[in-house]
Amino acid sequence: MLSCPDGPLGPGPAVPSATRPLTWPSLHATTFGCRIISMGRSDLDPAVHERRPWNAGKNVGPKRPLRPRDIWAIRFFLDEHRRLRDRALFDIAIDSKLRGCDLVKLRVGDLVSHGTVRERATVVQQKTGRPVQFEIMAEARKSLDAWLLRREGTYRDFAFPSRVDYMGHLSTRQYARLVDEWVSAVGLDSRAFGTHSLRRTKVSLIYKATGNLRAVQILLGHTNIENTVRYLGVDIDDALTLSERTEI
Numbered sequence: 368m369l370s371c372p373d374g375p376l377g378p379g380p381a382v383p384s385a386t387r388p389l390t391w392p393s394l395h396a397t398t399f400g401c402r403i404i405s406m407g408r409s410d411l412d413p414a415v416h417e418r419r420p421w422n423a424g425k426n427v428g429p430k431r432p433l434r435p436r437d438i439w440a441i442r443f444f445l446d447e448h449r450r451l452r453d454r455a456l457f458d459i460a461i462d463s464k465l466r467g468c469d470l471v472k473l474r475v476g477d478l479v480s481h482g483t484v485r486e487r488a489t490v491v492q493q494k495t496g497r498p499v500q501f502e503i504m505a506e507a508r509k510s511l512d513a514w515l516l517r518r519e520g521t522y523r524d525f526a527f528p529s530r531v532d533y534m535g536h537l538s539t540r541q542y543a544r545l546v547d548e549w550v551s552a553v554g555l556d557s558r559a560f561g562t563h564s565l566r567r568t569k570v571s572l573i574y575k576a577t578g579n580l581r582a583v584q585i586l587l588g589h590t591n592i593e594n595t596v597r598y599l600g601v602d603i604d605d606a607l608t609l610s611e612r613t614e615i
Contacts, residue, residue: 431559
C-alpha cells in the first residue's frame with residue numbers, strides 16, 4: 368500500500384499499488400514525500416527463525432579473572448615495549464578494582480598528593496554515586512610515577528588523556544581494545560577476558576584466600592552482597608569448601 372500527499376504538504380488517500388503499477392527504480396524516484404506501509408513479518412515465517420542470534424558463538428557471560436602469572440606476563444610485555452601509559456593503566460586497574468567508566472576518569476589529583484603517588488585513594492563511583500576506597504601498591508606507584516612524570520599536567524587533568532582530545536579522558540571503548548591487545552599478546556583468548564577481568568582479578572584472589580565476602584563487597588563498592596555473590600560466581604561447592612576448612 369502506498370500513501371501519497373495531494374500536494375507538497377497535504378495528506379492524501381492510500382492508493383492501491385495494483386491500480387498504479389511501478390517498478391522499483393520509478394517507485395524510488397517518484398515517491399518523494401510518500402511513505403510505504405509495511406505490514407511486518409509473522410513469527411511463523413521461516414525467514415524469522417533463520418536469522419542468526421546476535422550472541423551466537425560469543426562469550427557473553429562473566430569474564431575470567433587473570434592469574435598471577437598472566438599479570439606478570441602482561442607487565443613484562445608492556446615493559447619490553449616501553450609502554451609507560453599502558454603499564455600504569457594496567458597496574459592501577461588491578462589495584463583499584465574500578466569499573467572501566469570510573470578508571471578512565473581518574474584525575475592526577477586522585478592519585479597524587481604533594482608530588483607523591485598516594486598509597487590509598489578514594490573516588491565516587493559513577494554507577495552508584497557512592498565513594499569507594501582502594502590501595503595503590505608499590506608496583507602501581509612505581510609505574511604511575513614514571514607515567515605521570517612523562518605525562519605532566521596539573522592535578523585537575525585526567526591521568527590517562529585521550530589521543531583525540533588531549534583535554535578529555537581515554538574512552539571506555541579504547542580501554543577495552545587495549546585489554547584485548549594485552550591478553551592476546553600473552554597468548555590468552557581475548558574472548559574470555561575483558562575489562563571486568565581486571566576488576567575481578569584481585570578480589571577473586573582475596574576471596575579464595577580468605578572466603579571473606581563482606582571484605583570483597585566493600586572493595587568492589589557493591590551496595591548489596593547478593594551482587595558480590597553473583598559477580599564472583601560463588602556457588603554451593605565454594606560454600607561447602609569453606610565450611611570444610613573449619614573444624615570444631
